[in-house]
Amino acid sequence: MKYYLRLGLVLLIITSVASGILAFINSITLPLIQENERRIKAEARREVHPEAARFDSLTILNGETVFIALDKEDQVIGYTLVAMKYGYSSEVKTMVGLNPDLSINRIKIISQSETPGLGAKCLKTEFQDAFRGLTPTQLQVDKDGGEIVSITGATITTRTVANSIRDAIANLRQHLDTDTASGLQEVEE
Numbered sequence: 001m002k003y004y005l006r007l008g009l010v011l012l013i014i015t016s017v018a019s020g021i022l023a024f025i026n027s028i029t030l031p032l033i034q035e036n037e038r039r040i041k042a043e044a045r046r047e048v049h050p051e052a053a054r055f056d057s058l059t060i061l062n063g064e065t066v067f068i069a070l071d072k073e074d075q076v077i078g079y080t081l082v083a084m085k086y087g088y089s090s091e092v093k094t095m096v097g098l099n100p101d102l103s104i105n106r107i108k109i110i111s112q113s114e115t116p117g118l119g120a121k122c123l124k125t126e127f128q129d130a131f132r133g134l135t136p137t138q139l140q141v142d143k144d145g146g147e148i149v150s151i152t153g154a155t156i157t158t159r160t161v162a163n164s165i166r167d168a169i170a171n172l173r174q175h176l177d178t179d180t181a182s183g184l185q186e187v188e189e
Contacts, residue, residue, distance in 0.1 A: 040110055041095065045069075045080045048097025048106040052077060060175035064168075069097070078105055083168035087112070087160035088119050096165050102173060107131045107165065112157075119157035127151060127158075131165070136173075139166040 045055055045067055052069035060066050069078040079098040084091055090113035097105035107128050114120045121127060130148055131139075139162045140146025143155055150158040 041082065044095035044108045044110050045097075047108050048080055048095050049078055055080065058175075060172060062171065064171065066172055066175075076100055079172060081168050081172060082110070083161075083164035084111075085160045085164035085167070087114055088154065088156040089114055092122065092157065092160050092164065094161055094164060096168060098169065098172070101135075102169055103133055103135045104131045104165070107161075109161070114154065114157050119151065119154040121151045121154060122157050122161060131161075136166050136169045139163070139169075 046052070049055075049069040051071065053072045054070050055067040056070060058066045058068055064081065067080045068076055069080060071077050078100055079102075081096050081098070082093055083096050084093040086092075091111070092109065092114065093111035095108045095110050097107070099105050109122050109128065112120065112122060114122065134147065138147050141148045141150045141155060141158050141162055143150055144159070146162070148158060148162055
């Protein structure tokens, strides 16, 4: 019995030390990870609305942040937001640039871990360009009667991107219909 208690105590010490080391490393790397995510989103905003001089943030329903793209004369030229949903094997995050009429200017997939060679093809420019100019009512894949051609073997990923964008636009539209001016803040890039 004494032998088993000693083994249990040794195992407890080893796991406690390992947990402490992991917690310490996490506390060091977390700010770096958050800064990288912020930088990736800022770069993606610039890609989906390259003509914007600056962006103002706007917090909308469910605590989501939408950025208003403004030109040099502070005229609204569109919006950017992150649309996300769980796809086949991961959460797919898409930066969406919208025109003032809420049609899509451009999209950029900023995070995904879909199946390599299948769902990961959503990173290709041809796939992302297929969304340009579409309105929320047109955001359906071809297998559902829509205009977006599904990635071969990755209909779920294609559907995920389309549905996440449609839902995010609906959320923005609901907010814009109720109150467009509250919560504006200029953002440092």
